[in-house]
Amino acid sequence: MTPSLPRGGAPDYRPLDLTGVADTAVDVFEDPDDVRLGTRVLHGLPFRFGDRERAVLLVPPAGSARVPVDGQPTWLVFAHALLEPELFEGGRVGQEVGAYRLEYADGTTVTRPLRQRFEIGPTPRRWDDRPLPLDWGQTPLLARNDAEHVLMNRSCGRYDEAGARLVGIDDPQSRVPYVLPYRFYLWAMENPRPDLELTGLVAEARGASLILGALTLSDLDEEPFTRTVAREVLVEVRDGGVTESLELRVDRGTASYVLRTVPDVEAAPELPGGWGRSRPEVWSTGYTKVSASPSATVTVRDGDTVLGTLRWGDLVERGVLTLDRCTVRLPGADQNWVRTTVRDETGEPVACRIRFQSTDGIPLAPYGHHAHINSDGGTWNLDIGGDVRLGSYTYAAIDGACEGWLPTGPVQVEVARGFEYEPIRETVTIAPDQTELDLVLTRRFSARDRGYLSGDTHVHFMSTQGAELEARAEDLQVANLLLAQWGEHFTNTEEFTGRPHVSHDRRTTVYAGQENRTNMLGHINLLGLRKPIMPWSTGGSEEDELGGGLATTLSHWADECHAQGGTVVLAHFPVPYGETAALLATGRLDAVETIAYDEYNITEYYRYLNAGFRVPLVGGTDKMTSEVPVGLVRTYAAAGGGDYESWCEGIRRGDTMVSSGPLLWLRVDGQPPGTLLTGRASVHVEVELETIFPVERIELVRNGEVIRTEPVGSGATGHRFGLTVETDGSEWFAARCFGAADAGPRHADTWSRPVFAHTSPVYVSSRPVYERHDAEVLTTMLAMIDGARRHVTEQARTRWAGTVRHRHGEGDHLAYLTRPFDEASAALRDRLDRHG
Known part of the structure; x- marks a missing residue:
């Protein structure tokens, strides 16, 4: 039941009627x-202002009035x-500009001075002739203005208020032009003689009205x-769950958004510590932060439904209150x-x-990080850098140290650093006087000692410094930050330098490259560029601008890209499935990328391998959201030089392994993936998992x-x-593994990717040469190439108005566009002819 509110009888706050004195x-x-x-x-307190004709009591300089x-x-x-803006015309802060004199029934009086910018200040103005409003930041130090902080709608609103929405309140600083949010200042004066009856108040003005x-x-x-x-x-909501419509309204104070608490990290964990937990469909407990007066209601x-009402002082006194349809509780307040x-x-x-949480499920973010990224999910191109959301849990990327409030007593903590360190998941106890906490991560495996570096082929929206920090936090040696066009939105333009950015310890590289895109023909990652290759997108929406033409x-x-010495990777192979066959047929791809293991995608990869195309497999995240950690899917490539260029060389050689967690090493007759072995009647295959x-x-x-x-x-x-395997003709071997079980548990990122690893192939032939042929695949490729070419000639926008000179400089634009498809068709027909 709802507790009674002890406000019966005399009101707790009584607004006076100034109608008789307002002039x-x-x-x-x-x-x-x-x-x-x-x-x-105002601020939960009742006030009674006058009407338009008798709005205020005005006391002129050297005058007085009795109330x-x-x-x-x-x-x-x-x-x-104050009426006059003398403060902004050279007036002195602290100067007495008036006073209030209290008159008591026993004939005594008490006077309290009014000082400029202490208890009172000038009523605000527009300041249309100035770039900054002079009253902003110069309101009275001992009073509040009459504008209240109002929590903005959590999930919707005007586009131009997006920045203010992240602040949480309707922030006047975000408005252009500046809009006056207030007119009066509210000053609370304590009555020095509450034991005596008041009879009147005299307002005196001195230096201003x-x-x-x-x-x-x-x-x-x-x-x-x-x-x-x-x-x-x-x-805790009974008979329902916590959604974005749940809120606490406080009349004399403030409350933040209500966010879901998070599951106990040690209760039935789905994944190793530091790798998140799936978000429950329904969750009954939420938390918010409240500051309120004891008398506050x-x-x-939940939307238009009232779940219960309480008095804040009662909750503080009792600690927990059971209301009509929910229970409200205060956790312990002690913290360091x-x-x-x-x-x-x-x-x-x-x-x-790293992440912390209380045993009540309240996430405790290190200072400067989010407890809940973008409220509760849905973060495309938002909050990218420094924080990662994996299902229910939000993590902070730190450079070895962080600080912030932690409650005394038990605190749950998780720490992770990539795939080669033993993650931490434990409950620590913060002592009442404790201000330092030390944690130790232990390396279990070392791909670097085997000569391999790990890298993400596909990252978006981050800054170079943000990508470096997150890469180091994930024990990732390479992050390819890809510039891209999304209609009329261009991302990371300022990050392109044409050279690698190397961390201070020389162990992590961020290289700003490009993902160039068309809606129908496909997406392609251009790594290691020295100069930009434009346009980044073409062919109209969705990637290019609406109505755009096909330029290349x-x-x-x-x-x-190859002319610059760069590396070409087909993004999220094989889709968009347009120019894929032409690129493979002409040998223009250095690798194809997987962003998650999928039966369809991997089967397409196998089909091309079976048709004789030797193309490495690489992995990347296609990170476009803070709900994906950099390197969740990564490429381990042999890199003898230990730098970015040698990592790219390892990709081009095909000495790669893709992983979303496990490390899987393949050797055939002692040789790594990408190797071509000929004249082998049998081979010995070795597979190792870490x-x-x-x-x-x-x-x-x-x-x-x-x-x-196995x-x-x-x-x-x-x-x-x-095991030893006999060979017959030209064959390829690869190893793969799956998390337990392969249907789940999956990662808690936004795409719920499976836990897997897959190597690139080793190519083996019992004959002097390696050559595979599959007429059905080649015929299908020809059909794909013909369809893509016809898209260019019959569907794509290639008709510019007026005289146009394209970036490529050739006179016949259509011939320029169709040439690669004709080259690919010729190459495939030649292969078909050679095999009868």
């Missing part, structure tokens, strides 16, 4: 039409201001404006500012991802067929096996 019309203000009058509630006041109030709250708009008396033993710092409040609402350091085995601080093809982009993730099985694939399935024991962090 000045609203025209005294600069913008009279914008002045709100009548009965108002009848009765009762024994504890506080008097004035809504007042005093305007009094309203006066409210308090009968409560509390400060009218709360000074308590906001604290967490837990709300707190209303819990704690500095946390994460070190490796050598004792040096190490970059990582993926093949021409690939040629320009993993912090649970893996169910390893599969050895020959020519697209699984020839060996179960992996529950809880195993490693597994290896070997």
Whole structure:
């Protein structure tokens, strides 16, 4: 049941009726039409302003006026201001500009001075002739203006208010031009003699005109404006879940958005520590932060439905209140500012991802990071850099150290650093006097010691510094930050330098390249560029601007990239499935990219391998949201030189392994992926697994067929096996593995990617040469090439108005566009002819 609100009888705040003393019309203000009058509630307190004809009491300089006041109030709250802007014309801060004299029934009086910018200040103006409003940032130091902080709609609003929405309140600083949000200042004066009956108040003006708009008396033993710092409040909804429509409304204070609490990290974990947890469909508990006066009324609402009402002082006193349809509880308030350091085995601080939460499920973000990224999900091109959301959990990328508030007592913590460190998931205890916390990450495996670097082929929207920090936090040595066009939106233009950005420890590289895109022909990653290759997108929406023409093809982009010594990767192979066959047929691809294991995509890859195309497999995230960590799908490439260029060389050689967690190493007769072995009647295959993730099985694939399935024991962090295989003609071998089980659990990123690893092939022939042929695949490729060419000639916008000279400089634009398709058709027909 709802607790009773002890406000019966005399009201707690009593607005006075100043009708008998108000003597000045609203025209005294600069913008009279914008002045709100009548009965108002400001900061939860009732005020009674006059009407337009008798809006305020105006006391001229050296004048005075008496206001009848009765009762024994504890506080008097004035809504007042100065009329003249002397403060902004050289007036002195702290100068006495007036006073209030209280008159008591016993004949005594008490006077309180009004000082410029202390208890009072000039009523605001527009300042149309100035770039900055002079009253902004110069409001009275001991008073509040009459504008309240209003929590903005959490999930919708005007486009031009997007920035203010992230602030949480309707922020006047975000408005252009500046709009006056207030007219009066609210000053609370404590009654020095509440034991005596008041009879009147005399307002005196000295150096400026005093305007009094309203006066409210308090009968409560509390400060009218709360000074308590906001604290967490837990709300448990019965017969329903926490959604974005759940809110707490506080009349005398503030409340933030209600966000879901998060599941206990140690209860039935789905993934290793630091790798998130799937978001429940329904979750009954949320939390918010409230700052309120003891007399404040707190209303819990879900849209238009009231779930219950309480008095804040009652909740503070009892700690928990059961309302009609929910329960509201205060967690413990004790907390310390704690500095946390994460070190490796050598004792040096190490970059990582970290998160804390209370045992009540309240996330505790290190200072400067988000507890909930973008409220509760949906983060395309938002909050990218420094924070990662994986299902229910939000992580902060830190450079080995962070600090912020942690509650005393048990605190749950998770720390992760890529695929080669043992993650931390534990409960630590913060002692009452503790201000330091040390955590240690332990390396389990080392791909670098094997000669491999890990890299993400496909990252968007981040800054170079942000990409570097997140890459180091994920133990990722390479991040390819790709410039792109999205209609009329161009991203990361300023990041392009034409050279690698190398971290201070020389172990991480961020290289700004490009993802050039067409809606129908496909997307292509151009890595290691020295100069931009334009246009970034072409052929109209969705990638290019609406109605845009087709200016070039993926093949021409690939040629320009290779001319610079760059590396060409077909993004998220094979889709968009347009120019893919032409690129493969002409040998323009250095690798094809997978962003997640999928039966369709991998089967297409196998089909091309079976048709004799030797093309490496690489992995990237296509990160466009903070709900994807950099390197969640990554490419391990042999990099003897230990730098970006040698990593790219490893890709071009095909010595790669793609992983979303497990490390899977393949050797055929001791040779790595990408190797061509000829004249071998048989080969010895060795496969080794290293993993912090649970893996169910390893599969050895020959020519697209699984020839060996190797179960992996529950809880195993490693597994290896070997076998000898007889060869017949030209064959390819690859290894792959899947998390336990391959249908789940999956990663908690925005696309719920599976846990897997897949190597590039080793190519083996029992003859002196390696040559495979599949007429059906080649015929299908010819059909794809013909369809893509016809799209160019019959569907694409290629007819510009007027005389046009294209970037490529050729006179016949259509011939330029179709040339790569004709080259590809000729190459495939030649292969078909050679095989009869």
